[in-house]
Amino acid sequence: MDENLIMQTFGTSKAALIDSLRSGTEMALAKANFLRTTRVDVMQAFVMYLIPLVRAEVSRAHSALVGTAIRLAECMGLHRDGTFYSMSPVEVHVRRLVWHQLCFLDLRTCEATGPRPQIRPGDYDTRFPLNVDDSDLLADEAPTQDKSYWTDATLIRIRAEYVELRRSLWFDIVQIDKKKKTLTSAVIKVQKTWNTLTGKYFTMIDDTIPVQLLAKHVLTLGVQGCFLQVLHRYLFSAAQRMPDRLRQLLIEAGLMQMEHAIALETTPELAKWAWYKGAFNQYHSALLLMVEVYAYPMRKDAPRIWKCLDYIFDIPSHLSPKQKAELVITDLRDRMEVYHQMRKLKATTQMEERVGSLNASSLRGWDDERQSAAGAGAGAPTAAAPTAVSDVPAPLLPLDFSPPPIERTDSTTSNSRHGSVVTGGDVVMQGLEDIDWAEWDKYFPIEQNTGELNVSDFDFAKFTGGGFSGPTIDLAVPSAQDLADVNFTPTFYPNMSQTVRMPGGSVELSEIIA
Known part of the structure; x- marks a missing residue:
């Protein structure tokens, strides 16, 4: 209910009324x-x-x-x-x-x-x-089978079915770790359920009826979240690179989750259920995809992802992607620090050792990727290397970022669509070895799940971290390294991206200063 309506009807504030009703309920339950x-x-x-x-x-x-x-x-x-x-x-x-x-x-x-x-x-x-109406249960002959149309119980039935799937996946993951089940079987289980539920319930749903539109969003949020539940831990694996087709599936699932969550929250017809959005809308997919597009700005879905992130985290849209990511991560870090202090939590010695070596190992990984990309060819897309430790917020870097695939044009090039790269003439699968790609292709055809993640003509030399929205400073210097050695204090403009125009392209001033 609206705050003003509550004040007119009950003569008190919304918060006070909720507290009163909650206390009354607790007293009644106790009695x-x-x-x-x-x-x-x-x-x-x-x-x-x-x-x-x-x-x-x-x-x-x-x-x-x-x-x-x-x-x-x-x-x-x-x-x-x-x-x-x-x-x-x-x-x-x-x-x-x-x-x-x-x-x-x-x-x-x-x-x-x-x-x-x-x-x-x-x-x-x-x-x-x-899946029956309440009135059907009071009939002389109560139904024993589901109805094939929308009923009073369809919404709860949809949620019950995807919750059953998510529960089973919790324990499937344990079985995968024990090598008693394969990752392929878990992901295909999710896809089968998605096909079954959408085929069964989407035909019942009329998008012009608010409660049915709500059910459509709930179904999509629930099942697409299952893909993230299974795959998210492989996204920044330090041991193996996640195959591109799996990464594409995870990105698309996370993006669908975010877009449907925003629709659930912003569609005027669904306003009466907005109070319950927190039970469905989570930040897991948003944080995963933010790190993904921060590390790899060449992703073709980056504009859609950042549009969602701007709404979810309430980020000023004029900031560059780098500034947006740092704003969210530093805010999260500060809040966690307060929480740790209040709860007096202690990190394990293993975690302290891991964090202690994070910056050095991350920078080595960035340098190796840059050199690898340079050897493969100037046009190969690769992540931009940071210029200093202070330029990279530690929470943003996993122990080992997996680089984008390196494409070769020589005779040893692999035609694999699963993210293979060529090393010394031999094909090396940089993915999870238990994936049955033949079975995978039955449910994720190559026509839809291509593994093509990046903008084909992305040029890091011209990437400024976002749309240009600030002053450009012309400096007569031959290279970024020479510029880094120059001592000067620039004038900063609040909330504006400042770009240094150079012979090879444009560079953010904050990158060079760091």
Whole structure:
């Protein structure tokens, strides 16, 4: 509700009214002995109390409350389907709704606070709520099959199905690490589910009806997030370079997530559900793609990504990509520093050793990539090397950035579309060795998943870190190295990109000063 409407209707502020309702709910739950009750309606009330709590900001207290609700639900038998107890259709349906809402809350607190999901696959046999209208359950002959059109339960059913997928992936990742499952099988599972759910539900959805449009965004956010869940840890792997086709899949999934999250938040027709956007919209994909386009500004999707990032992080659009990334990362660093001080957290010795060697190893990696690209040919796209340690915010650099693929024109060039490069005449796959590319091609055809990530004619010599929006200084110097040796104090213009025009192109003044 709007703040003014609340003031007119209840004569108090929105914050005060929420506090009052929350306190009243807690008092009612305590009087109902919710920790000892076996009544489903009390459980319903407890879960409804948790729904607005577990959204964007989740604490350990929220995680503990959800854990309590799950244990109480299991003690009440909600993890067993009501059909095993000869219950009425309404009772069966309500129990399914409550259990699958708990499954969502479990996964949400798990993502936010770290521990694995408390509800594990195989621990329950409660079925999905039937895709039927509430009135159908009161009929003389209650339905036993899903309807093929939009109903009162379609939205919760969509969310329950993708939550089931995300839960199984948590444990699939553990199996991948133990070499009991392959990464290929996990990614293909996500793609199969995406094909199934979109084929099943998109045909039911009318985009002109707000609640159905909401469901479309929720489905896309949920399933595309599964690709990130499986692939994100390989993006900056120090051991192996992520194959370009996997990287393309991850970038596209993250971009779809961000665009649908923004639509969910900004579409006027969906304003009545905006209060719950924090339960769906997360910053994981935004941070991943920000680091990606900061390291590799030649990415063809960079303009779309930065447009999303400007909205998500509320960044002034006139800043250069480098300035935008540093603004977000330094702000995040400062907030984490305050949090660490308040919580009196300590880093492990392994982490301290890793951070201590970060700058040196990162700069060596940048230098190696620059030399490698220079040897491969002047036109090869490669990441711009920093000029000094102070020029690179430490949090932005993983231990080893994976360089863009180097393309050769000689007879030893590999035609592989999986990100192979040529070394000494031999083809070396710079990816994850357990990927079955033959199986991969069945679900990600080369026509759509080409692995082509970059703008073909990107020229680092002319890249200034963004659109020109500041004064240009003409300096009669032959090279960037000579300019770096010059001692002078320039006049800085607040919030403006300053460019030094040089024989080989333009360079940001802040880069040279650093």
